[in-house]
Amino acid sequence: MTARPEGTPVWADAMFADLDGAKAFYGEVLGWTFGEAASEFGHYTQAFKDGRAVAAVVPPMPGQGGHSAWVLYLASTDVEAAAERVRAAGGAVLMEPMKVGAFGAMAIARDPAGVVFGIWQAGDHEGFELRDVPGSYGWAEVFTRDTAAANSFFPQVFPYRVQKIVDDNVDYSVYSLGDAPALGSMGMGPDVPAEVPPFISVYFVVEDCDAAAERVRAAGGQLVFGPLTTAYGRFASFVDPQGAAFSLIDPAAAEGDAPSMVEVS
Known part of the structure; x- marks a missing residue:
């Protein structure tokens, strides 16, 4: 490969x-x-x-x-x-x-x-053998209180171009490799407790976000945010029973137009 x-x-x-x-x-x-x-x-x-x-x-x-x-x-x-x-x-x-x-x-x-x-x-292990389908990795976001620092740092380490969503209500940027989106960057708002450290939120793909959220609850996980429908899919964020944060997304449930973005770098 x-x-x-x-x-x-x-x-x-x-x-x-x-x-x-x-x-x-x-x-x-x-x-x-x-x-x-x-x-x-x-x-x-x-x-x-x-x-x-x-x-x-x-x-x-x-x-x-x-x-x-x-x-x-x-x-x-x-x-x-x-x-x-x-x-x-x-x-x-x-x-x-x-x-x-x-x-x-x-x-x-x-x-x-x-x-x-x-x-x-x-080497022999090249990474995900499956992605972007139910039960596999689909997306990730740098969830941070300092998006300016993230948007400066990550393109110095990897060849990302950064585009920021034009929306006063959300601090969100997309890191792309060429024209292919690779990673997101999301500002942690004042509603996020101070004790929550910045992290990369990993999204796994599901067929039905609401049904998956019910499986999370039944298995002992905790809903943190959502489910919410966006132009990229219907998603929700959780904490598993041992405290690991993760998100689930159903891309097939996307509604609306993708937001406008401006080039940052």
């Missing part, structure tokens, strides 16, 4: 103290099945939809703390060079570039406002 362009979202994983609980929850909500835990890689466990890899879950390492959270990985052909660009742009490298067997190489980084993300240089 041809290497995905630098900055393309290519993978998502999350750490859960209760791995079996996470597997049961996402299996119920998204129809995921799970492979064997890779003991040599900290019991890293891939999730599958229709037999194709869509994400992964992993337990914390002994003595490792922190709350559960989904991490989005962005493609790079040279993870060490990408890590240097992170530093040069004012971000921090939380996990130095490291090889993961024959699967590839990775790093974990943070933007100046605190948004954590991964960088993935593909």
Whole structure:
């Protein structure tokens, strides 16, 4: 397979103290099945939809703390060079570039406002085997209190062009690779509690957002926002039973015209 362009979202994983609980929850909500835990890689466990890899879950390492959270990985052909660009742009490298067997190489980084993300240089593992269909990854947004910092930082690390939506009621930008949208940037409003840190919100595709929201509730998750219908689909945001934030979207339920955008960079 041809290497995905630098900055393309290519993978998502999350750490859960209760791995079996996470597997049961996402299996119920998204129809995921799970492979064997890779003991040599900290019991890293891939999730599958229709037999194709869509994400992964992993337990914390002994003595490792922190709350559960989904991490989005962005493609790079040279993870060490990408890590240097992170530093040069004012971000921090939380996990130095490291090889993961024959699967590839990775790093974990943070933007100046605190948004954590991964960088993935593909080897045998090239990323999502399925996306943009029910049960798989569909979109992601940098959810931050400093969109100006994000809109400056990320294009210095990856070759994004930034376009801002023309709407005084929302602080939203789209990062594109060429003409293909890759990632969104959303300002955290005053209604977001101060204790909620900035993060990348990962969206998984569903066929019916309202029905999926009911599955989330029944499985012990919590609705945070929505469901809301937009020009891009009907979506809602949640927190799973272990505190990991995620969103669900039904693109087929989109209504209205896409908003106007202006070029930022």
